[in-house]
Structures are given as C-alpha cells and as structure tokens.
Amino acid sequence: MKKLIARVAITFTLLLVLYVGGVLLYGTLNDWVPEAKAPLANSGAEPTALIEDSLLTFVTWNLGFGGLGEESEFFFDHGNMYLSKGRMVRAPKEAVQKNNEGVEQFVGSTASDFFLFQEVDYHSKRSYFTNQHELVKEQKPDYSAFFATNYRSPLVPIPVFEPWHLYGEVESGLGTYSKYQPYESVRLQLPGAFPWPVRLFQLDRCVALHRFRVKGDKELVVMNVHNSAYDADGSLKQQQMAFLKELFLKEYQAGHYVVVGGDWNQVPPFFRFDGYMPGRTQGYTQINIGPEYLPADWQWAYDPRVPTNRKTKTPYRPGETFITLIDFFLVSPNVQIRKVKGMDQKFRYSDHQPVYLEVELK
Numbered sequence: 314m315k316k317l318i319a320r321v322a323i324t325f326t327l328l329l330v331l332y333v334g335g336v337l338l339y340g341t342l343n344d345w346v347p348e349a350k351a352p353l354a355n356s357g358a359e360p361t362a363l364i365e366d367s368l369l370t371f372v373t374w375n376l377g378f379g380g381l382g383e384e385s386e387f388f389f390d391h392g393n394m395y396l397s398k399g400r401m402v403r404a405p406k407e408a409v410q411k412n413n414e415g416v417e418q419f420v421g422s423t424a425s426d427f428f429l430f431q432e433v434d435y436h437s438k439r440s441y442f443t444n445q446h447e448l449v450k451e452q453k454p455d456y457s458a459f460f461a462t463n464y465r466s467p468l469v470p471i472p473v474f475e476p477w478h479l480y481g482e483v484e485s486g487l488g489t490y491s492k493y494q495p496y497e498s499v500r501l502q503l504p505g506a507f508p509w510p511v512r513l514f515q516l517d518r519c520v521a522l523h524r525f526r527v528k529g530d531k532e533l534v535v536m537n538v539h540n541s542a543y544d545a546d547g548s549l550k551q552q553q554m555a556f557l558k559e560l561f562l563k564e565y566q567a568g569h570y571v572v573v574g575g576d577w578n579q580v581p582p583f584f585r586f587d588g589y590m591p592g593r594t595q596g597y598t599q600i601n602i603g604p605e606y607l608p609a610d611w612q613w614a615y616d617p618r619v620p621t622n623r624k625t626k627t628p629y630r631p632g633e634t635f636i637t638l639i640d641f642f643l644v645s646p647n648v649q650i651r652k653v654k655g656m657d658q659k660f661r662y663s664d665h666q667p668v669y670l671e672v673e674l675k
Contacts, residue, residue, distance in 0.1 A: 336470045341509075345465040347517050353498040357450050357458030362494040365528045368651070371670040372423060373574035373640055375431040375539070375622075377663035378485055379440045380404040382412040385664075387625040389471065397472045402480060403439045413440075413448055415662030420452040425669065426492045428453070429537040429574040433488035435460060438481030446488050453490050461500040461521040462486040463539060487521045487537045487575075495523040495535075501560070505541065505552035516541070518553060520560070527570065527674065534564045538575035547600045550579060558606060561643070570674050571645035576622075576665065578639055581613040582606070586637050589620050595635045597624055607643075612650055614670050615641035619655025621666045629660045642670045649673045 380403060381387065388400035404412075420428065430449065434440040450458045462484060469480035489498075503518040521537040538557065541549040557573075564571050579602050580586045586599035602613075615621075621640035623629055644650060652671040660666065 333473070336468070336473070339468060340466070340470070343467050345517065347462070347500070347502050347519070349502050351500045353459045353461055353500055353521060353523075355457045355459060355494070355498070356446075357453075357490065358455050360455055360457060360492055360494050362496060363526050363528060364493050364533060367674045369427070369533075369572075369672055369674065370425045371427045371429065371535075371572060371574055371642065371672070372425045372656075372667050373429040373431075373537075373576075373642065373670075374419075374667035375576040375640060375663060375665035376416055376433055376445060377412070377665055378432045378434040378437065379409045379412045379416070379443060379445060381625055381664040382408055382415070383629040383659065383661050384408055385625065386627050390625045394471045395473045397475055397478075402472065402475075402478055406441050409440050409443065412662040413443055413445065415658070416445065417448055417452055419658075419662070419667065420449050423667075423669075427535060427572075428456075428488070428490040429535070430488040430490070431537070431539040431576045431665075432485060433460065434483075434485045435462070436482070436484040439483065449488055449490060456490045456492055457494050459489045459495075459498050459521060459523065460486055461489070461519055461537070462517075463519045464516040487519070487539060489521050489523060489535070489537045491523065491525075491535075493525050495525050497524040498522070503540075503553040504556050505549040515543075518549075520557065522560075531674070532567075532569045533674070534569045534571050536560075536571070536573040536575075538573060538577065540576070540578045542578045547579075550600070554602070554606065561607065561611075561645070565645040565647070569645075570648050571643075572648060572670075572672065573643040574641070574668070574670070576640050577602070580638055581615055581641055584615075584617065584638060587635075588617070588638075589636045593635070595624070595626070597635050597637075599637055599639060608646075610646035612644050612646075612648075613641060614644060614650050614653045616653050616655035616668065619657050619666065621655060621668060623660045623664050625664050629664075631659070640665055640668055642668065644672060647675045649675055
C-alpha cells in the first residue's frame with residue numbers, strides 16, 4: 314500500500330512538473346516582444362487634419378475590458394495566481410454584454426473631441442472575444458481611431474493549477490479616438506518588466522502618442538498612458554515615469570502643447586489615496602506622484618469629488634469597497650484648464666470611472 318501511494322505521489326509530481334514546465338516553455342516561445350517605437354495605423358475615419366479651435370475637450374476612461382463591472386470580482390486581486398478559490402476568473406457573458414452596452418451608450422451620448430481609453434479588449438477570451446475597439450468606432454464613425462496593443466499573449470495560464478478555466482488568450486490595449494486626424498501616431502514602449510517568468514504573461518506597457526497640427530503653425534501632442542499595476546514597490550512605475558518625464562519636457566520645450574490622459578496607477582501629488590475612506594485601506598496602498606516630478610507650472614487635472622477606481626476583491630458595494638483616484642490628466646504650461654469633471658457611473662460598467670477635461674490652448 315505504501316509503495317502504491319508513493320508511486321501515485323511521484324506520478325502526480327511528475328505530471329505537475331511537466332504541466333508547469335510546458336506552460337512556461339510555451340509562454341517563452343510565444344512571448345511578444347514589442348518594438349521600442351512603432352507606427353500606429355488609423356482604422357477609423359479621416360477627419361480634418363487641422364485644429365482651428367483653441368477650446369478642446371478630452372475624456373479618459375479605463376474600460377476594464379468589459380469584464381469588471383459592478384457585479385465582478387477578480388481572484389488575482391487577492392494575490393494568488395495559482396488558485397481561484399471559487400472567486401471569479403471571468404465575468405459571465407451577460408455581464409460583459411451589459412458592460413459593453415454601457416460603454417457604447419456612454420461614447421454615443423458624450424460629446425468630446427478626444428477619447429483616451431485603456432484596457433480596450435481586441436480579441437480576448439476574458440471578454441468572449443468582443444472587439445471593444447470596433448464597438449467604440451461604431452459610436453463615433455466620423456472620428457479617427459487608433460489601437461496600441463499593450464497586452465498580447467496566446468495563453469495567460471492563471472489560475473495556474475486550474476487549467477479547466479484559464480484566463481486564456483488576450484489581446485488588449487489603448488484606444489485613442491479623435492475628432493481630428495493626427496499627422497503622426499506612434500506606440501512607444503515603456504521601460505521596465507517583471508522578472509521571468511511573470512513577465513511572460515503580463516502587460517507590455519506603452520504610451521500612445523499622437524501629433525496634431527494646430528492653427529498658427531502650432532502642434533498639439535496628445536498621449537494616452539497606462540502605467541504598471543501589481544508592482545508592490547513601485548519600481549516599474551518609477552522607470553516608466555522617468556521615461557515619460559523626459560518625453561513630456563522634450564515635447565513642451567519644442568514649443569508644443571501637451572495633454573496626457575490615462576490610468577496612472579498612482580494618485581496625483583499631495584492627494585490622499587484613502588481620502589474617500591480615511592484609514593479604511595483594506596490592505597491597499599497607492600503611491601503618490603512626487604510634487605517635484607515636473608516644474609510647478611505643469612498642471613495635474615482631476616476632480617477630487619469623484620473617485621475613479623474601485624478595487625476588485627469583491628463585487629462593488631458602496632461604502633464598503635475601497636475606492637481611490639488614479640485616472641486623470643496632465644497638461645503643459647501653455648494649456649489652460651477650464652473644467653475637469655469626474656463622471657460618476659457608480660462603477661456599473663468598469664472598475665474605473667471616466668474623467669472629462671476642457672482646456673484652452675494659450
């Protein structure tokens with residue numbers, strides 16, 4: 314009997330090693346390594362190429378890939394990549410449909426010159442292969458449309474020890490939609506990566522940069538960003554922010570207007586990350602962008618009255634689920650902020666909420 318138990322244990326261990334080893338080999342052989350700089354193609358309309366109006370509006374929103382509406386939780390938020398322990402890996406199809414209908418309704422009913430979206434699923438098992446980029450384009454058929462991939466994997470093998478419902482194939486990224494036609498759009502790879510093998514199945518963070526011609530021989534540079542999450546010590550974000558700082562200053566010093574929007578996975582300078590729920594952090598923490606990061610005449614644009622992010626350990630419960638603010642804009646000194654407004658959706662369609670910005674080009 315003891316020999317039988319030993320044989321079973323040895324067989325099980327060997328199978329486990331082969332399974333994990335096979336997953337890692339497959340991931341390594343199929344690891345997507347993006348270029349440092351790559352052009353982005355317009356898949357939408359070709360509107361006017363010249364911005365003649367000095368008043369412009371922007372919206373930034375992390376769509377949560379259609380799978381993180383109010384009813385959703387995410388097992389990975391509990392810090393365990395090996396077992397789901399009965400928690401949600403993927404939202405039900407009906408929930409994803411509801412969330413995407415909310416996205417469509419929002420885009421179709423919101424007037425803005427620019428939409429900067431993050432976690433836009435293009436072809437992913439987690440969202441039942443719904444192409445959110447196309448859904449947004451259908452609501453704004455007269456806008457230019459650009460997609461910058463920042464997450465591409467033929468197999469995300471989590472929960473590792475539950476192969477019957479793995480996260481699976483993912484292609485997702487940043488969607489930028491504009492009433493104007495940029496004369497150049499590029500994807501710039503951000504520095505920093507998780508150690509192997511975690512990096513095989515994580516996002517390849519980037520910034521989508523778009524250049525527009527402005528009346529008076531000027532130039533507007535619009536950037537869509539999504540910084541790293543799950544880097545506990547913030548080291549990846551530090552590398553990315555150093556890269557971005559150099560980019561921001563270079564564009565402004567060249568005489569351009571600069572507007573940056575996105576999910577920074579950080580809170581603005583001096584903003585208290587638990588300000589909506591003082592002391593009730595539930596184990597969460599969020600680093601601040603340092604006040605010395607940029608010269609004082611650069612401005613962070615956010616609405617402190619409205620949280621933009623809720624955590625996903627559980628479905629959303631107002632007053633119980635931890636909320637914070639990590640989605641906002643940055644503008645250069647030659648851009649004047651006229652209005653900024655958080656758009657409170659009660660987290661119905663995503664674990665993030667949109668932010669609206671109105672500016673004037675000086």
